[in-house]
Amino acid sequence: MAIEITGQNGNGKILSSRTERPEGNVSRDEATAAQQETGRSSTADTVSLTNTSAQLRSLENTLAELPVVDSQRVESIKQALADGSYEIDAQRIADKLISFESSLSR
Template structure:
């Protein structure tokens, strides 16, 4: 089972779930031993995250602003194509296609 905590999703909450179940069971046993007063006030649930979660969030935000395209290289290739100086290395392309095909067959 996964949960979302402050925008962080996909983390397993198995240990949290077990802790909550244990706390619920302990609370149920207290209720039966002490009457209904143990459950008259709902228990507050708290989750404490380390600084790692905040660092991951900051890193993700900074990476989102980074361009995945090298605009300078794109402009160089455009210019090379326009002036007719762009050279196609068909052997390199063939080698890359073969390597891709081999990787897909694994």
């Protein structure tokens, strides 16, 4: 459903009230005098978080503290490349590429 940002319908007519809008009438209760004076609603809004959301927040914080790169592994590979002891398993690389390509076509 399209939202008319300009306040005009497709015919160029300016829509002046909620009842004229094509999406229908959206009703809200009018604020009482006390609500207008204090700026507060008469009902109390509450938010409660589940245990799962608290666990997710904790996990997110833990992951944010971890380094992006495993510098110890990078250094060991650099050393192996430098001294010529790094071995490349072409068959393993080919198998992984085929597996990856197969998962993309599913």
